Amino acid sequence: MIGAFKKIWDFAGSEQKNIKRSIVLALLHSIFYALQFAAVYVVLKALTSGDTSKRTALYAFGIMILSIGGRIVLNTFSQLQRVHAGYFMVANKRISIGNKLRSVPMGYFNKNNLGQMTAITTTTLTDVENTAPVVLVTVLGGFINSVVFALSVLLFDWRIGIIVFIGMAAFIWTTSLQEKHSRKSAPERQRAQETLVEKVLEAVQGISVIKCFHLGEKAGSAVNSAIEDSCNKNLAIEKQMTPYQIFQQIVLNLFAVIIMIVTAALYVNGTMGLADAMMMFVAAFMVFEQMKSAGISIATLRIAESSIDKANETDNVPVMDEGGRDIVPKTHDIAFENVSFSYGERKILDGVSFNVKQKTTTAIVGPSGSGKTTMCSLIARFWDVNGGKVTIGGEDVRDFTLDSLMKNISMVFQNVYLFSDTVENNIKFGRPNATREQVVEAAKKACCHDFIMQLPNGYETVLEEGGASLSGGERQRLSIARAILKNSPIIILDEATANVDPENEDRLQAAIEALMKDKTIIMIAHRLKTVRKADQILVLDGGHIVQKGTHAELAAQDGIYSRFITQRQQAESWHIAGQKT
Numbered sequence: 001m002i003g004a005f006k007k008i009w010d011f012a013g014s015e016q017k018n019i020k021r022s023i024v025l026a027l028l029h030s031i032f033y034a035l036q037f038a039a040v041y042v043v044l045k046a047l048t049s050g051d052t053s054k055r056t057a058l059y060a061f062g063i064m065i066l067s068i069g070g071r072i073v074l075n076t077f078s079q080l081q082r083v084h085a086g087y088f089m090v091a092n093k094r095i096s097i098g099n100k101l102r103s104v105p106m107g108y109f110n111k112n113n114l115g116q117m118t119a120i121t122t123t124t125l126t127d128v129e130n131t132a133p134v135v136l137v138t139v140l141g142g143f144i145n146s147v148v149f150a151l152s153v154l155l156f157d158w159r160i161g162i163i164v165f166i167g168m169a170a171f172i173w174t175t176s177l178q179e180k181h182s183r184k185s186a187p188e189r190q191r192a193q194e195t196l197v198e199k200v201l202e203a204v205q206g207i208s209v210i211k212c213f214h215l216g217e218k219a220g221s222a223v224n225s226a227i228e229d230s231c232n233k234n235l236a237i238e239k240q241m242t243p244y245q246i247f248q249q250i251v252l253n254l255f256a257v258i259i260m261i262v263t264a265a266l267y268v269n270g271t272m273g274l275a276d277a278m279m280m281f282v283a284a285f286m287v288f289e290q291m292k293s294a295g296i297s298i299a300t301l302r303i304a305e306s307s308i309d310k311a312n313e314t315d316n317v318p319v320m321d322e323g324g325r326d327i328v329p330k331t332h333d334i335a336f337e338n339v340s341f342s343y344g345e346r347k348i349l350d351g352v353s354f355n356v357k358q359k360t361t362t363a364i365v366g367p368s369g370s371g372k373t374t375m376c377s378l379i380a381r382f383w384d385v386n387g388g389k390v391t392i393g394g395e396d397v398r399d400f401t402l403d404s405l406m407k408n409i410s411m412v413f414q415n416v417y418l419f420s421d422t423v424e425n426n427i428k429f430g431r432p433n434a435t436r437e438q439v440v441e442a443a444k445k446a447c448c449h450d451f452i453m454q455l456p457n458g459y460e461t462v463l464e465e466g467g468a469s470l471s472g473g474e475r476q477r478l479s480i481a482r483a484i485l486k487n488s489p490i491i492i493l494d495e496a497t498a499n500v501d502p503e504n505e506d507r508l509q510a511a512i513e514a515l516m517k518d519k520t521i522i523m524i525a526h527r528l529k530t531v532r533k534a535d536q537i538l539v540l541d542g543g544h545i546v547q548k549g550t551h552a553e554l555a556a557q558d559g560i561y562s563r564f565i566t567q568r569q570q571a572e573s574w575h576i577a578g579q580k581t
């Protein structure tokens with residue numbers, strides 16, 4: 001249990017001060033709570049001694065008012081501090097995880113699916129927000145209050161005080177039993193919650209496939225069973241905890257009864273006065289109150305702990321940036337030196353070496369799945385090589401900080417992701433402080449300006465998430481405008497195969513040509529026209545560069561490249577024939 005408290009305390013980080021304040025206020029609250037006993041004692045003492053003066057009544061009344069007023073004020077402020085701590089400690093963790101995810105290797109996203117990550121940053125951390133500070137303040141505050149209360153009883157009458165302490169020890173014993181049991185079920189509840197988020201996201205993201213293949217029932221039943229499982233796991237925790245909570249109540253009530261019996265006995269044998277005995281009767285009802293609420297909160301301690309473990313696990317993944325330097329490379333030559341790379345056990349690149357001179361264009365061709373995209377991803381360090389090295393201007397990409405590396409590179413892929421933000425902000429993504437004029441200039445070069453101006457609010461139009469409100473070609477040209485504005489010296493380009501109708505193709509080509517001007521280009525090429533113009537062509541197959549040279553050199557050789565030419569020529573003639581009909 002102490003370990004769990006320490007975890008919450010460490011998690012609170014800079015919010016520890018607010019939790020401390022909340023606990024102190026909770027303690028002060030308990031002093032004001034105890035004041036009502038003083039009022040009761042004054043009344044009892046007066047009644048048993050026959051003092052019915054107005055002064056005594058007012059005195060008792062004043063103490064009672066002070067007790068009530070103090071409790072209201074202190075409880076409000078204690079709660080405010082607690083809520084503040086909960087909200088900010090979780091907000092800080094969310095920001096920290098967000099920053100981490102920018103710098104983790106892409107392999108992390110393979111192993112940890114979107115559902116898990118969404119669950120951690122939403123429901124899991126919301127659990128921490130709602131439970132951690134409450135549990136800390138209620139349980140710690142509750143125990144400290146009870147000890148203070150018990151000490152007061154001990155000073156008042158040592159015999160009853162000892163019974164109170166024994167009752168507290170019995171309660172702690174039942175609590176430790178309860179806590180051991182919740183240790184196993186809290187992570188299970190956690191997993192069920194993650195699966196639920198995962199299934200809902202999957203159903204929403206794959207809705208077009210689900211509709212196409214009439215899979216509504218299947219997808220629905222996966223979501224339903226995840227909901228059911230999550231409900232069951234929550235109920236299981238409740239069911240598991242209930243007997244312990246009943247047991248705790250029995251133990252505490254039993255000790256309250258013992259206090260009353262012993263008090264009565266002490267009064268009867270004349271070792272306790274009437275007022276003191278009546279006071280002890282009242283105390284018997286109240287002395288364990290704080291412990292009871294602490295006991296109920298203990299059940300959520302494990303939930304908070306397992307949620308914190310999960311969030312910390314995500315926050316502690318090793319990032320790629322560690323040890324990187326802010327490097328400004330002297331040139332933008334790119335080199336692969338004997339590079340090997342595998343996804344898990346599966347080798348994709350094996351001893352790949354080549355050089356790209358700055359401000360030249362290199363086209364990569366090869367069969368589907370040969371590793372073209374992977375090779376490009378290694379330059380931007382989405383992944384780290386398993387052997388050899390990738391350099392820019394002679395500097396290993398692993399020596400750069402992520403930011404200083406990405407300053408040099410723009411990537412334009414076929415799958416363009418646009419954020420649910422204005423068109424302008426989507427274009428400014430790579431250069432946030434660009435002016436409107438610069439945005440418009442880039443959009444014009446990328447042949448986007450006309451369609452942007454036709455949108456309801458032009459550059460201020462807010463796009464739908466992922467860019468769903470735009471056509472594939474429009475999305476692609478916006479991503480080119482983004483890259484033009486970023487103006488980085490190296491461009492990695494996956495030439496479009498899809499979304500290209502003849503009208504769009506001309507615009508797209510114009511956009512790409514604007515982007516490529518005076519840059520070092522690595523291009524996954526699909527069109528014969530672009531491959532022909534490249535300064536160097538790399539043919540990738542079976543994890544190796546099997547051919548390297550200019551179009552003229554490779555076209556003269558028998559091999560994959562000459563077959564690629566034949567295939568492209570056929571495809572392009574089919575394309576043209578298709579247009580004529």
Ligand SMILES: Nc1ncnc2c1ncn2[C@@H]1O[C@H](COP(=O)(O)OP(=O)(O)OP(=O)(O)O)[C@@H](O)[C@H]1O
Pocket residue numbers: 110343348366367368369370371372373374375
């Ligand atoms: N994130 C990943 N995790 C595991 N395997 C992957 C991952 N990405 C790609 N692969 C596998 O690595 C191989 C190379 O993929 P890559 O996308 O680099 O090929 P490509 O030549 O670009 O293919 P295409 O021309 O079809 O786009 C493929 O067999 C693919 O299944």
